[in-house]
Each structure stands twice: as C-alpha cells, then as structure tokens.
Amino acid sequence: MSEKEGLKNNVREALANENLRGALGRFGDAYIGARENAYAGKDFQELRGQIAAIKGAAAQNMEELARRFAESARSRGAKVYRARTAQEARDYIKKLAEEKGVRKIVKSKSMASEEIHLNEYLNQHGMESVETDLGEWILQLSGQKPSHMVMPAIHMTRGEVADVFSEEVKRQLSSDIPELVRVAREQLRKKFLAAEMGISGANIAVAETGTIVIVTNEGNARLTTTLPPVHVAVVGMEKLVEKFADVKPILEALPRSATGQKITSYVTMITGPTPAAYPDGSVRDKELHIILLDNGRTSMQSDPVFKEALQCIRCASCLNVCPVFQLVGGHVYGHIYTGGIGTVLTAFFNGFQKASDIQNLCLGCERCKRYCPGNIDIPRLIRELRRRVVENNGxxxxxxxxxxxxxxxxxxxxxxxxxxxxxxxxxxxxxxxxxxxxxxxxxxxxxxxxxxxxxxxxxxxxxxxxxxxxxxxxxxxxxxxxxxxxxxxxxxxxxxxxxxxxxxxxxxxxxxxxxxxxxxxxxxxxxxxxxxxxxxxxxxxxxxxxxxxxxxxxxxxxxxxxxxxxxxxxxxxxxxxxxxxxxxxxxxxxxxxxxxxxxxxxxxxxxxxxxxxxxxxxxxxxxxxxxxxxxxxxxxxxxxxxxxxxxxxxxxxxxxxxxxxxxxxxxxxxxxxxxxxxxxxxxxxxxxxxxxxxxxxxxxxxxxxxxxxxxxxxxxxxxxxx
Known part of the structure; x- marks a missing residue:
C-alpha cells in the first residue's frame, strides 16, 4: 500500500471513530470561549508580536545562543551536550545510563523525546523507561502514540482508559475518573521512588542564565526532575531564548493558547544541579545533563522561508482550531508532530518525502494563522512545502x-x-x-x-x-x-x-x-x-x-x-x-x-x-x-x-x-x-x-x-x- 493510500485509509478509520470525533469536537468547541476568557484584558496581537520578535531573533542567532547557553549552564554545574541527530541524543543517554548502572527511568512529557523515539530505544537496551504524564502513561500502556501535542490521550474515552489500567493492575476497574487517577498515582509513585534517572523536556532554555523552564499541569515533572539522582533534559534548539526577561511573554501565552488557562499548575525553573538524597543516605548535588537537540533544526534555521517555524512555542493552538484536526485527530499524520505546524516539522525532522502526502490534509482555511501566538504564517509554509514537493516530484x-x-x-x-x-x-x-x-x-x-x-x-x-x-x-x-x-x-x-x-x-x-x-x-x-x-x-x-x-x-x-x-x-x-x-x-x-x-x-x-x-x-x-x-x-x-x-x-x-x-x-x-x-x-x-x-x-x-x-x-x- 502506498503512503497516499495509507493516508486515505487512516482518514476513513478516524472519521469512523465516534469517540475520537466527539472528544476532539467537544474540546474544539469549548476551546474558543475558554481561550477568549483567558486572554481577557490582554492584547493578543501585541503579545504575539513580542513572542515572534523574541523567537525570531533567537532563531536567527541559534548557534550563538546555543554556545552561550552551554557556557552559562556549565558554569553552574550542568553538563551540556550538542546532539546533531536523534541517534546521537539516544546514544548519549544510553551510554550515560550504562555508566551509572541505571535500569529504571522515569520520564515526564517531552515531544523532543518522542521525536527521537527514546522509550523504544532504551527499552531495547534493557532499561525500563516509564512515562509519568498521565496521558502519556496511558498511551505507553496501550501501545499508542500521542494524538495531540498538549493532550496526548484526548482521543481515548474513560472506559478505554479503565480497560488499559485494569490490564496493568490485573483487576477490573470502573471508569470513575477519581478512581483511575488514584490508581495511576499509586502505580507511578512506585516508579518515582525506584527510578535512578529522570528524563524531561523543556519549554524554554535561557542562554543568559543557563536556565531551563518546564511548564506542566501535573506534579510528575517536578518528581521526575528532583527525585532521581540523575536528571537528563532533552531540549530542542528552538527552545532557546536570549534573556531571562524573554520568558515572561511566552509564559503568558503558552497556557492561554494551549488549554485556555491563565497559568498552568506548575512552572519549574532549573538553573544548575540541585541537592538530592542518595540511597546511601548522603545529600549531594545530583547530576544535570542537558542535551541540545538539533535533528534538522539548524537546517530549518538556514532556510529563508521555513525558519519562521522556529517561532513555535508548542502550544498546539493551531491544532485546536483546525477543522480537519478536530475530525481526524493526530494519528493520521503518521509522525510525532501533528496538524499544520507538525507537517512542517515532519518535513525537517523526518524528511520532506515523509511530509509529501500529509501536507494535503491542510484545507487552506488559514484559521491557524489567526490563533498562533508565535505569529507563524503556517498556511504559507504549507504552500511552500507543497511547492517543493511538486518541484521535486512533479x-x-x-x-x-x-x-x-x-x-x-x-x-x-x-x-x-x-x-x-x-x-x-x-x-x-x-x-x-x-x-x-x-x-x-x-x-x-x-x-x-x-x-x-x-x-x-x-x-x-x-x-x-x-x-x-x-x-x-x-x-x-x-x-x-x-x-x-x-x-x-x-x-x-x-x-x-x-x-x-x-x-x-x-x-x-x-x-x-x-x-x-x-x-x-x-x-x-x-x-x-x-x-x-x-x-x-x-x-x-x-x-x-x-x-x-x-x-x-x-x-x-x-x-x-x-x-x-x-x-x-x-x-x-x-x-x-x-x-x-x-x-x-x-x-x-x-x-x-x-x-x-x-x-x-x-x-x-x-x-x-x-x-x-x-x-x-x-x-x-x-x-x-x-x-x-x-x-x-x-x-x-x-x-x-x-x-x-x-x-x-x-x-x-x-x-x-x-x-x-x-x-x-x-x-x-x-x-x-x-x-x-x-x-x-x-x-x-x-x-x-x-x-x-x-x-x-x-x-x-x-x-x-x-x-x-x-x-x-x-x-x-x-x-x-x-
């Protein structure tokens, strides 16, 4: 079956999934009002202008900011590694784990780690890598991939989740949400306490101070980054900003655009290693390793058209308002990043040929452009991607x-x-x-x-x-x-x-x-x-x-x-x-x-x-x-x-x-x-x-x-x- 035929079949299956369409449709309908309320009293156009300027300048000076970030982070005790490819990032983490005798790993939500297929790689080499974000854990147990960048398991019903959890704990559970959350806490708490390494992503990386900023709605990220004696952060180079003051507008827009919240439950800033309790009873600074991931980002930065995509703050608002995404979800896109911006990212992170069919899913309504807090003209990028596909394939x-x-x-x-x-x-x-x-x-x-x-x-x-x-x-x-x-x-x-x-x-x-x-x-x-x-x-x-x-x-x-x-x-x-x-x-x-x-x-x-x-x-x-x-x-x-x-x-x-x-x-x-x-x-x-x-x-x-x-x-x- 060709990729084009596979895409058509995936679309038909998604449209036949009433649970998927219902969940995405309900969220999409509620999102607009919640977002408007969250931005009440804010000048969205001014805010997105600030973010575009900050992220645009950072993209323009990505190499210099990466150098400065590494210097700042190292001066505060962190170890920084530049990974040109997904394989280099995977190998660094595997080698580090082997050197430290690590066999149990907990991981908080990270699209960059999904991008490099980290869990599968570590599991293949005899290490247990467990997702601790509730949605990501559900998907890991069920053998699925995220369907949304912010709400990875939005396509699943609570009945389906109850079945997945029942299989994991070997007893039948009801679909009562508080009960399911309680079971998840019980199971994951054991994983946190036994973990020898924690892996996270980051939403922002500040060159001036070497700080990484993590924005979450669950406490799992803080447990992941504090309990285990070794913390590894996988950070895409597009997350770099120049100054600590640049964090503010991104923090203002990210939760509002992602889920319609004024602020998320947890904003964690890590500048250098923090003290940790070790099994022998001693307290000393834990190891902090930060991997700056390229994997196509510098190629995007050098492209006069597509470098604009580096202004993305991964809020997924473009998905939330997309009429196509609301019907078919993220799995039809075939790769980690979904929707319009995901199609562009796939072209650079996985190859233009991988995006040659999924770019056709874009309806061209241009709605995403109006809602993007990074002020990215996603439809224009899709058209350019389409032009290059035609230029190469005819x-x-x-x-x-x-x-x-x-x-x-x-x-x-x-x-x-x-x-x-x-x-x-x-x-x-x-x-x-x-x-x-x-x-x-x-x-x-x-x-x-x-x-x-x-x-x-x-x-x-x-x-x-x-x-x-x-x-x-x-x-x-x-x-x-x-x-x-x-x-x-x-x-x-x-x-x-x-x-x-x-x-x-x-x-x-x-x-x-x-x-x-x-x-x-x-x-x-x-x-x-x-x-x-x-x-x-x-x-x-x-x-x-x-x-x-x-x-x-x-x-x-x-x-x-x-x-x-x-x-x-x-x-x-x-x-x-x-x-x-x-x-x-x-x-x-x-x-x-x-x-x-x-x-x-x-x-x-x-x-x-x-x-x-x-x-x-x-x-x-x-x-x-x-x-x-x-x-x-x-x-x-x-x-x-x-x-x-x-x-x-x-x-x-x-x-x-x-x-x-x-x-x-x-x-x-x-x-x-x-x-x-x-x-x-x-x-x-x-x-x-x-x-x-x-x-x-x-x-x-x-x-x-x-x-x-x-x-x-x-x-x-x-x-x-x-």
Whole structure:
C-alpha cells in the first residue's frame, strides 16, 4: 500500500471513530470561549508580536545562543551536550545510563523525546523507561502514540482508559475518573521512588542564565526532575531564548493558547544541579545533563522561508482550531508532530518525502494563522512545502494539464466550459446537478452542484447594453473569478447594479483569467505566476482606479499572493504592488464608500438572516463588520450563528481530494445555520455559496443562500434586471 493510500485509509478509520470525533469536537468547541476568557484584558496581537520578535531573533542567532547557553549552564554545574541527530541524543543517554548502572527511568512529557523515539530505544537496551504524564502513561500502556501535542490521550474515552489500567493492575476497574487517577498515582509513585534517572523536556532554555523552564499541569515533572539522582533534559534548539526577561511573554501565552488557562499548575525553573538524597543516605548535588537537540533544526534555521517555524512555542493552538484536526485527530499524520505546524516539522525532522502526502490534509482555511501566538504564517509554509514537493516530484498528469495548458489558454478553457455545460444537461434539474454518473459520482455525495450557467458573465458584458459613462464617474474594474464568470453570472450583474446605483462605472477586462489560486494550492508556482502576469496586464490596459471582486479568495490572491509570486522579477513585482494597492473585496468597497453602511434609495427588508464569515474574508482580508453593517442598514435582522467564522469545508479541490472530511465539516456548519432559525443565509464568497447551497439542497432544505451583493441589488428601489 502506498503512503497516499495509507493516508486515505487512516482518514476513513478516524472519521469512523465516534469517540475520537466527539472528544476532539467537544474540546474544539469549548476551546474558543475558554481561550477568549483567558486572554481577557490582554492584547493578543501585541503579545504575539513580542513572542515572534523574541523567537525570531533567537532563531536567527541559534548557534550563538546555543554556545552561550552551554557556557552559562556549565558554569553552574550542568553538563551540556550538542546532539546533531536523534541517534546521537539516544546514544548519549544510553551510554550515560550504562555508566551509572541505571535500569529504571522515569520520564515526564517531552515531544523532543518522542521525536527521537527514546522509550523504544532504551527499552531495547534493557532499561525500563516509564512515562509519568498521565496521558502519556496511558498511551505507553496501550501501545499508542500521542494524538495531540498538549493532550496526548484526548482521543481515548474513560472506559478505554479503565480497560488499559485494569490490564496493568490485573483487576477490573470502573471508569470513575477519581478512581483511575488514584490508581495511576499509586502505580507511578512506585516508579518515582525506584527510578535512578529522570528524563524531561523543556519549554524554554535561557542562554543568559543557563536556565531551563518546564511548564506542566501535573506534579510528575517536578518528581521526575528532583527525585532521581540523575536528571537528563532533552531540549530542542528552538527552545532557546536570549534573556531571562524573554520568558515572561511566552509564559503568558503558552497556557492561554494551549488549554485556555491563565497559568498552568506548575512552572519549574532549573538553573544548575540541585541537592538530592542518595540511597546511601548522603545529600549531594545530583547530576544535570542537558542535551541540545538539533535533528534538522539548524537546517530549518538556514532556510529563508521555513525558519519562521522556529517561532513555535508548542502550544498546539493551531491544532485546536483546525477543522480537519478536530475530525481526524493526530494519528493520521503518521509522525510525532501533528496538524499544520507538525507537517512542517515532519518535513525537517523526518524528511520532506515523509511530509509529501500529509501536507494535503491542510484545507487552506488559514484559521491557524489567526490563533498562533508565535505569529507563524503556517498556511504559507504549507504552500511552500507543497511547492517543493511538486518541484521535486512533479504534478500528476491531469492537474498538470489543467494548470499549465488549460487555464492560461482562454480559448481552450472556455471551450471546455462549454463542453461541460452541454454534458451536464441530462443530470441537471433546474439550477442544480444532484447526481453524476460513474467516477464523477463522488462529486455530488452530500452536496448538489450548481449547473454551469447558460451564458457566462463575460458574454453578458460583451452583448448587454450599458449606459454611457459620464466624465466624473469613478471607473471600477471587476475581477469576476471562475465561479462568478461561469456559474454565478447573476452575482456579477448584482455587483454591476450596486455600483451603478452608487454612481460608478464598472468595466470588465475580458482578457482576465483564473486568479491562480488552484495553481497556488496545488504547488505550481510557475503556473500561478503566469496567470498573475496575465491578470495584471489585463487590468493595466483598462486603466481603472479600483479593482474589486466578489470573491475573497480571489481578492487574497490578487492583493497579497501576486506580489509574493512575482517577487524575483523586480519589474513585475512593482507592477504587482501597484495592482494590489487597487484591489478590494466588493463588500468592503461598498461599505467604505457608503455612509456607515447606509446606501440611499434601498428598500428596507424585514427578513431574519444569518451570516457566514468565509475563511479568506475574515482570516486573510480582515473583513467581518462591513457586511454586517450593510445588511443591518438595509433593515435585515441578523441572527448570529455559533462559529460563524468556521470553515464550510469547500477548499476548492479539497472537497474532491477528501470528500469525507469536507462533508463532515459541512454537516457541522449546516447544523449551526439551521439552529439560528434564519430565513436566509448571507455570505460573501462564491465558493462558500457553492458548498452551502449545495449542502442545503442535497438535504432537502429550502433555505435561500445569497451573496451580499445580490441582497443589496434586490433592494435597490425600482430594481429591475441590470
């Protein structure tokens, strides 16, 4: 079985595990509120800026900080070892244990030790290494790996834990949590008292003082680091910071972002060896060994793009808000670190090939970026990882043909659209396609598809009558995007009607083509850059003052990604920057040009509606209040849904690659919409319109779904067809 087939099977198994989905879903739902409460009174943006500056500077000077840390720690009596590889770290600990006659080891939670597979290695060499974190111990007894960086056993029910503990103590236990905790304490206390070595990780390592900082919610880490006569700390080099003062902002953010706590139960700072009681009754300083683990970190540090990942503080907030992780958990990622950031870490710690398939799990909703306290642009790193995978392995045949031959060739592209329009006729009912045959059947499982329009928007523009422009009219260029152009031309007409109502002249450069997002998300930078150049040139010829689009995904590409795509060509970069400065999403543009969202001459409605914040609209463009202001000013009653900014599960080709995941995310979104009792769903993204209207239609729900532009156009006084 190939890795790709294995990933698909793992996803199916995870989705079939109701306990897993229930536990992750409940935590994910509760996490947002708990996190908001924990950050109350804190300026998160300022705090994450401080952390990014501290960690970014530390990453830039990693080698120097490692040298200074080693010097400071040694001056206080610690022994420091630089391990270039996982094997070097394992061998150092094994050799040390053999020299000291160690056979019993206790270990507190450490992702770095998981990364180097330390337990298995020590056990193979005749040493008993026991996890003492409750979640990690449960997994060790059951032979499983962590599914979450902070809550490793979140996927297990208390009934499953009771069975594991019953097997360990050789008697049947109930699933009563206090009883299970009591049993764990009894069993682990014996391990602590018998241990000859304790192994821990560290959350922070301070170069100035040689201090390691350990943040935990259980007392096991303190017992691990104090009771045994030898303490070994395995510390990834990304944990280094320059000054002791740098610890404060990280401590403020780590518990708040990890579990929604203001502070964890235990913050332990160790600076040099501490006194310990030995079996012979003497009291003397214990041995402290600190292993600074590289294992790919200096390679990451030398990479101009991926060095940003070293700003990670391992809080796992990116996992907690990820709609995919909440459904499938961490085991499907196949390695120690999970989720979006885990995919990047896997590429450097285990090899790029190991991450070539799991990077496809990223939906591209960009939610993780908003919550990361290290201010890491994880989606950008995933896209770069994808690009490098494609650069090394190439694109599969059909995607390669579409991206490199079809999309840049407008005539071929439009002819294929016409062919598809004719082919859909036997399966079309009204404006929807509810069933497709043979290998296409999966496209309509759990979601109807909109029919391709009889006449694309570009043809309506070319043949329709438009009133002549007056000299003082603002000239606005409209970028349609593929869905508006070929599936929802009425959306383009609505945009035109609203702009005309505002006294503006809309133009449509017919040379425009796909925005390039499919190429970007499939890893073909070359194809995306070519589409960017074509679109920039098309609008330059039109000489517009503003460029608007009704699609936030297109707006994000035009405004932010084109500059990145054309960065290596100074001439095109300058043109991309000038182009990007003109780009605005339609709804934000109308809100800005209106009087607090009030458009004169609109008929006021009285309908109860709910609003869906599309991922790129809120997460990338920062637009959330503007559509609400426009809709409220038009007299519509807004009923906010729970999780209005949670993804609908579309993700373009994602809904084709992982239809089961897409459908599960869609189901949750539709339930939130239905719970509002709204008479209409408003949104601002054609992709979300496709997904949500198709989901409602396939479930027999008659709730209308409208773009803000359509709602405003319908309420223009004396409105007729534009």
């Amino acid at each position: 694109l599969p045949g059909m995607p390669k043909f579409v991206l490199e031959k079809v999309l840049p060739n407008r005539k071929l592209f439009h002819n294929l659209i016409k062919t598809a329009r004719a082919a859909q006729k036997p399966f079309q009912k009204g404006a929807m396609v509810r069933h497709l045959p043979m290998f296409l059947a999966g496209l309509t499982e759990g979601r109807s598809l909109p029919a391709i329009a009889e006449k694309p928007f570009r043809d309506i523009v070319l043949t329709g009558h438009r009133p002549p422009a007056t000299g003082d009219q603002t000239k606005v260029g409209f970028f349609a995007g593929c869905l508006t152009d070929f599936v929802y031309p009425q959306l383009g007409e609505a945009v035109h009607k609203v702009l005309r109502h505002m006294g503006m002249r809309m133009t449509f450069p017919v040379e425009q083509t796909c925005c390039g997002v499919p190429a970007i998300y499939m890893g073909s930078r070359k194809a995306a850059a070519e589409l960017a150049r074509r679109n920039i040139a098309a609008f330059e010829r039109d000489g517009v003052e503003h460029i608007i689009t009704a699609c936030p995904t297109c707006a994000h590409a035009l405004k932010h990604q084109y500059v990145e795509l054309l960065d290596t060509d100074p001439g095109w970069r300058k043109r991309a920057e000038y182009f990007a400065a003109k780009v605005t999403h339609f709804t934000a543009f109308v809100a800005e040009k209106s009087d607090n969202g009030e458009l004169p001459g609109l008929q006021r409605g009285n309908m109860r509606i709910t609003y869906h914040d599309s991922c790129h609209m809120k997460g990338c463009l920062g637009i959330t209040e503007e559509p609400r202001a426009l809709l409220s000013a038009a007299g519509l009653q807004l009923a906010e849904m729970e999780g209005s900014d949670r993804c609908c599960g579309f993700g373009g080709s994602y809904s084709i690659k992982f239809p089961e995941i897409s459908r599960r995310i869609l189901d949750k979104k539709l339930a939130a919409i239905e719970a509002t009792g709204a008479q209409m769903l408003a949104l601002d993204c054609p992709g979300c319109l496709l997904q949500l209207s198709g989901g409602l239609d396939s479930r027999g729900k008659a709730l209308p779904v409208k773009h803000t532009a359509e709602i405003l156009a319908q309420q223009i006084a004396g409105s007729g067809k534009s």
